[in-house]
Amino acid sequence: MSLFTPDRLFSRVTRIDVRFDLLDQGIDTVLLDIDNTIRRRDTAEVPVDVRQWLRLLADGGVACCLLTNNWHADVHDLADELGLPVVAKACKPVPAGYVLARRRMGAPAERAVMVGDQLLTDVLGAHLAGMRGYLVAPLVEHDLPHMALLRPFERMAVRGRMPEGSACRRTEAQAGDSGT
Template sequence: MRNRKVPDLILERVWQINETVLSQLNIKALILDVDNTLSVHGAPIPAGEVVPWMQKMNEIKVPLIILSNNTQKRVQPFAKRLNLEFVHFAIKPLPGGFKRAARLLKLPPEQIGVVGDQIFTDILGGNLAGMKTILVMPLGESGTRFIKFKRYFEKKYINLYYKNKRDE
């Protein structure tokens, strides 16, 4: 049985996701985390390459939605700036928020990719919901002490991903 803390793919940044990646993973839509995935933790604007990447996703008709554990006060202005729907207070890694996002996308879970920078929220939750998962490296510092603490334990699963790739 597959380890649910291991992503389907690891990339450096969200903007490395392209048509080839989507096709290889049979992904038709993406659920996106905010902090350290689309922006530096807490920043009100997206990182430099995010908007051009989103325009490319729009051109190839890949629906995008934001899923965040953060409050509506944090997520709504960010999502509005990018003209995206969002689910806030998702309680990741529990699958409920992922399922709400899938209903908004009107697609089955197996056709949806989850993109985020944390294994114990984004990757575990996406895998529990039956979605494809893409781990990206954090755009900035890890934020809270708790996130920094979790990063230490994430290394085990990142190493397991690369070990599995070597063994394929």
């Protein structure tokens, strides 16, 4: 598989099923991007379904560490609010941040996955660090100027692949929301 090819592609972070897509794949540690993966870039809010998914991770025994290039104090505030460790100023896709986050969580590369919305930082860096990389669609289309220039390349790299997370395999949180 190419360094630029995500191991899995999902329509939203909450479409990653804790049991099927993580635990059954031998993954017990998730390194998680922040901006536009779990927090909306336009409002800086973490949607309710994402908060529920994070609880499902913890309840399922999956460790999680936030990994971000962001260096502002708000990422530390968010980590505190969510009760998660964070590695900020990670310089993704440089592997050092990924290795630091994995070591902090006590996880070898084969049991960890990076989940993020950017192919050229999150997925590429994960692969350079010897890990799997799951790509998710950004929460919102609002992007930083440099990312807006890179998104067409990302679309080309995943052209023809349908995002996983169809309605037939909903997470427990989504099933709970529908009252079933």
